[in-house]
Amino acid sequence: MPEPSVSFPLRHVTTPNPTELQHKHWRELDAELPSVCVVHGAPGTWTFKLYLSSHPYVPYDDLSLPRKILHDFLRPSARRKRSEYRRSRKIWVKTRWPGCSACRQYRRERRALSLVLVSLTAYLITGPISPLTEWMPADLRSSLHLFGFFLIVPAAKSLGSRLDLSRATVPENGTDLVVRNPHTDFAREALTLGARQQSERVSPPGWWKRSALR
Numbered sequence: 564m565p566e567p568s569v570s571f572p573l574r575h576v577t578t579p580n581p582t583e584l585q586h587k588h589w590r591e592l593d594a595e596l597p598s599v600c601v602v603h604g605a606p607g608t609w610t611f612k613l614y615l616s617s618h619p620y621v622p623y624d625d626l627s628l629p630r631k632i633l634h635d636f637l638r639p640s641a642r643r644k645r646s647e648y649r650r651s652r653k654i655w656v657k658t659r660w661p662g663c664s665a666c667r668q669y670r671r672e673r674r675a676l677s678l679v680l681v682s683l684t685a686y687l688i689t690g691p692i693s694p695l696t697e698w699m700p701a702d703l704r705s706s707l708h709l710f711g712f713f714l715i716v717p718a719a720k721s722l723g724s725r726l727d728l729s730r731a732t733v734p735e736n737g738t739d740l741v742v743r744n745p746h747t748d749f750a751r752e753a754l755t756l757g758a759r760q761q762s763e764r765v766s767p768p769g770w771w772k773r774s775a776l777r
């Protein structure tokens with residue numbers, strides 16, 4: 564099911580901050596963000612800073628995973644060109660979001676989860692040579708790192724919770740900042756502050772995020 568979203572207009576950076584003006588791709592919000600948090604619609608008691616950027620499209624994005632791997636293998640130099648192209652078109656926005664006590668609790672739990680996942684991954688990957696695994700049978704010990712490799716992606720993904728708490732993305736054209744499926748109280752206040760209801764609906768985030776953010 565697609566979910567509703569609101570978008571905040573962006574403008575070119577006008578504040579005389581020399582470090583930011585060096586980047587021609589910087590934008591800033593042209594409207595105020597609501598005083599309630601995105602996820603729970605509760606009054607913000609603290610704020611968090613978040614740098615958001617667009618993800619410029621390249622045809623490579625449409626390839627299936629096996630074809631991406633094949634493509635990377637056959638044309639390793641294309642990867643650098645792709646990242647240069649993306650970097651030259653990326654739009655950056657510095658934002659500050661309100662968070663409530665439930666947001667803080669969520670962030671705390673995510674940090675604990677990250678710590679467990681990252682430690683476990685490190686333990687498994689270094690398993691074959693680590694003194695901590697000497698008690699294991701040799702067969703199991705020598706293959707521990709294989710299990711560790713499976714955990715690298717979930718461990719890395721678990722590190723950031725701020726994107727989950729803002730639900731914000733910057734579309735490629737860089738004219739708006741889109742907040743997907745915000746709490747109704749956040750959306751209502753956003754509309755009074757100059758945000759627009761998105762006519763085109765966006766697809767929802769993955770089930771693992773939704774279940775954690777109810």
Ligand SMILES: [Zn+2]
Nearest residue numbers: 600603663666
């Ligand atoms: Zn909250």
